[in-house]
Amino acid sequence: MKRIATFIIVVLVAAGIMGWSTPGLLNGVRLGLDLKGGFEILYEASPLEAGQKVTKQSLTRTAESLEKRANALGTSEPEVTTEGTNRIRLKIAGVTNEAEVRKKMKEPASLTFRSADGCKAPAENAQPKDIYCKVELVGSDFVENGASVGYGPLNEPVIDIKVKDKKKFADVTKRLLGKNLAIFLDETMLSDPTVRQELTDGKAQISGSYSIEEAKQIRDTINLGALPLKLTEKYSQSVGATLGKQSLQKTVEAGIIGSIVILLFMIGMYRLPGIIASFGLIVHTWLLILVFVWADFTLTLPGIAAFILGIGMAVDANIITNERIREEIRNGRSITSAVKAGNKSSFRTILDSNITTIIVGAVMFAFGTGAVKGFALVLIVEIVLSILTNVYLTHFLLSLLVKGELLKKPKQFGVKESEINAL
Secondary structure, eight states: OHHHHHHHHHHHHHHHHHHHHHHHHHHHOEEOHHHHOEEEEEEEEEESSTTOOOOHHHHHHHHHHHHHHHHHTTOEEEEEEEETTTEEEEEEESOSOHHHHHHHHSSOOOEEEEEOTTOOOOOTTOOHHHHSOEEEEEGGGBOTTOOEEEEOTTSOEEEEEEBSOHHHHHHHHHHTTTSBOEEEETTEEEEOOBOOSOOOSSEEEEOSSOOHHHHHHHHHHHHHHTSOEEEEEEEEEEEOHHHHHHHHHHHHHHHHHHHHHHHHHHHHHHHHHHHHHHHHHHHHHHHHHHHHHHTTOEEOHHHHHHHHHHHHHHHHHHHHHHHHHHHHHHTTOOHHHHHHHHHHHHHHHHHHHHHHHHHHHHHHHHHOOTHHHHHHHHHHHHHHHHHIIIIIIHHHHHHHHHHTTSSOOGGGGTOOGGGOOOO
């Protein structure tokens, strides 16, 4: 009776948690552009000046600049990722003006050092870009990767920089002695340090009340400005919100119908063990949704394809287990012995096949891009969860019923008495 009670408690608690949390989890799943509509662009980055190269650092900083620009357009959670050595993929949901996005996104990030020398008196509530109207230095004036973070006399973070033209820098610092030389990225002011002395060696130190993170950001921005990148659009696609909604609806409907057919097949084929297997599949699906929400994964059509494929593989695991048990029963073993032997022999087969699939998925994730990575990631997560639920959980529940003597007849496993061989 203790084993039967344990079985009932496990099933009821799991069912209660799933029933209570599922609506909230479904609302928390983040949908990809192909399911909710949006715009996607793949850019190829190249240096503006001949003889320079696209570095990993410059590619990353350009991607960050693109993300800030996308946010400035008022879009919802833009996704910007780097691919390979010179490509950036931009995904924006809810785009209504694609031409504006294209124009705004591919402009190279513009780093400038500006002064108020010769500018008109600023009006009340003037913006920094209006106060500092004169461009004194641009990104290409700085030595490539010449900016670095150091520490001043009071152990405060400072930024050391180097310029290419020492004379030009000396003239600028001499003219602006005691005045501010503001640093801008596009039209956003990052800092406005004061020029404290004429600098003739092409080196300078930017100091202020910076945190180490702020100092690193300014350093990276200056280094990026020394290597501005040109973005060339290589690929783009647009998905309307209505089309995305229809795709999601039809896919979900197909998945639900397929899942119901699978559950009915399992129950009809394997009786009570089939019900346990069906429960394991439901737990498996709930756990996958939970992982998507907790890990903040984005669900796309390829991800749903991997999702459905994973359910099919989970069904295979249950079929292999139940068929092995039935074989043992037909060979004349007792129910307890058959379940133990069937679980053991099926486990090795299931584990071997799943590990090979995980290896393939890992290779796809490592070398694939975009949708291929998403498909591979979902598939790997699916397999891991399948082993936990459709192997360990179902084996555990089945063993409880067998040891509790609730499963003790061959016909409860779909085996007829006439099919059993005498030992």
